[in-house]
Amino acid sequence: MGPGRIVALIIGFVLVAPGVGMVFGGGAMTLVATQRDADGYATTTVELASATTAITTDDVTYHIDADTPGWVFNALETDVRLEVVDAAGDVFVGIAPASEIDGWLSGVSHDQIADVGVATGDVTYRTSPGTDGAGTPTDQPFWVASTATDPGADALTWTLADGDWVVVVMNADGSPGVVADVQVGLRSGFLLPLGVALVGLGVLVLAAAVGLIVFGATGPRKPNPERDSQAPAPAEPTAMAPAAPSGLTPTHPLSLEAHLDPDLSRWQWLVKWALAIPHFIVVAVLWMAFVVLTVVAGVSILVTGSYPRGIFDFNVGVLRWTWRVSYYATTGGIGTDNYPPFTLAPDPDFPATLDVTYPTHLSRGLVLVKWWLLALPQYLVVALLIGTVRWFPAEGNTLGFDPTGGAGILGLLVLVAGLVLLFTGSYSRPLFDLIVGLNRWVFRVIAYAALMTDQYPPFRLDQGGSEPRPDPPQPPAAATRHAAGTPAPEPAHLDA
Secondary structure, eight states: OHHHHHHEEEEEEEEHHHHHHHHHHHHHHHHHHHSSOSSSEEEEEEEEEEEEEEOOOEEEEEOTTTOHHHHHHHHHHEEEEEEEEEEESSSSHHHHHHHHHHHTTTBOOOOEEEEEOTOOOOOOEEEEEOOOOOOOGOSSSSSSTTTTTTTTTTEEEEEOOSSSEEEEEEETTTTTEEEEEEEEEEEEESSSHOOOOOOOHHHHHHHHHHHHHHHHHHHHOOHHHHHHSSSSOOOOOOOSSSOTTTTTSSSSSSEEEOOOTTTTSSGGGTTTTHHHHHHHHHHHHHHHHHHHOOOOOOOOHHHHHHHHHHHHHHHHHHHHHHHHHHHHHHHTOOOOOOOOOSSSSSSSTEEEEEEEEOOOOOOOOOGGGGIITHHHHHOOOHHHOOOOEEEEEEGSSEEEEEESSSSSHHHHHHHHHHHHHHSSSEEEEEEHHHHHHHHHHHOOOOOOOTTTTOOOOOSOOOSSSSOOOOOOOOOOOHHHHHTOOOOOOHHHHHHH
């Protein structure tokens, strides 16, 4: 891999995150802008609850240069509407300069809104401990807008002005324990065009990222007449992996194999997870690109019926890299002490290999159902193999099953294999065959869900380090006897 392709790969990975952020952020902004009420406000309701004296927002900074043209200023004009739709008592809502609120609530217990879930609406707070003596909010002179400004109105309305601002929600008497549902409304002429522009820019950034990743990961193969004109020599059989019969291909498009090192270290498996940390970081980034490229490939299959070859080669490389690292350090089996190479390309010298046969044609219709519907039974199996039972402190300190825990049955089997190796100096061959077979099952499901094949993963455990292959065809009995030296029978003659 040349320097130019490495730089392209790095830039592509860096562009993925902002591209996804712009698409999702712009999409959310566009959705909010299109869902307006009769007064033109895009609204959402936030459920607030705190045992402290006040709930505040983070600082909202709004600044427009004095030389800004008037039409830009008018386009950026934003109206804010805050309305308490439900509360446990009399609730005060006010907007004030951030510096005033910081001074007033210094040393007073209050919660600052750190995040609001887009899908769930759940609010996360940052708590500032202190006393409960903030006083009555209506007695403070610094509010630019509040529910007390116009007691006859049901909502607070205010046009966003230059400065740093904070919204405060409190009980009207300043007592602790604030519970209120507040409807937040925004009205602005630039919200919709900005959302659409962000989505468009995000798509362009993602397209550039995908192009750079594909170029960096694959690139054009330089012609080599000597290599291309010669058929590859068959691999020499080894004691651990007997050579497959000539001309026979594996029974599944995904081929996963592993050879067990004959002289494994007793103890090195205890530290391999630490040695593989650089690989874990690279694999995490590669899988982000894998997901994005799989979506791109799905669109291509839906339109053309084919998986783009460059994306296919890259995604196979990600699976290959993952299998090598897993086989070296984690649930793949800790079956080698050879450090995995930093490459997406095949490495015949490494004892764990993975490849996927490129499909010449894929079903367009299956793209829409196989990854979320048809593969569901397989997901349950995979969840048992790699999931784990763990403690959930955020859900009432309960014990539950985490399908993404990364251990499960495979983790337990590898731990047993490691302990046996530690105390006996040998790796149990039946255990090795079982671990590799279970990994083969997992990667077949991944390849199917990633749209790389239409062949449904079999509910069959193919154990062993070598990929199962069909039995060679048997020659006819007569030809066999003839080849062994037995004279073939003379043809019968009928006399007239």
